[in-house]
Amino acid sequence: MHDPEFSLAVACCRPTGQAGRLDAIIGAAREPFDAERLLVLAHAHRVEALVEQGLAQAGVALPETAASLLAKRARVARLQMTRIAGEEVRLAELLRTARIEAVFMKGATLAVLAHGSLANK
Numbered sequence: 001m002h003d004p005e006f007s008l009a010v011a012c013c014r015p016t017g018q019a020g021r022l023d024a025i026i027g028a029a030r031e032p033f034d035a036e037r038l039l040v041l042a043h044a045h046r047v048e049a050l051v052e053q054g055l056a057q058a059g060v061a062l063p064e065t066a067a068s069l070l071a072k073r074a075r076v077a078r079l080q081m082t083r084i085a086g087e088e089v090r091l092a093e094l095l096r097t098a099r100i101e102a103v104f105m106k107g108a109t110l111a112v113l114a115h116g117s118l119a120n121k
Helices: 005-010 021-030 035-044 050-056 064-097 107-115
Strands: none
Touching: 005 035, 005 050, 005 064, 035 050, 035 064, 035 107, 050 064, 064 107
């Protein structure tokens, strides 16, 4: 079963520096897709900021209502990621003080490694 909204969301979630990312987004957006379903998927997988950024970079416009809702949710996700980054810094300092080596593998660390920014996850 072909799912154009899922394909588009996945294309937007490719690492931001990855070769072919924009081509993948543009290609996926050529298929007719339901903007509301795209938002449901982005929300369910907590990737609103990536979808918003990917669509903007690829020049893909959503209907105004969907674009507004996606922008609002992306702002909330970016704020949440900033809070997570602060918590990771706090925890890292506690662990360092206790002389416990640790590596963060999700959250803000993964966002920076995969997407080059806290703002994109």
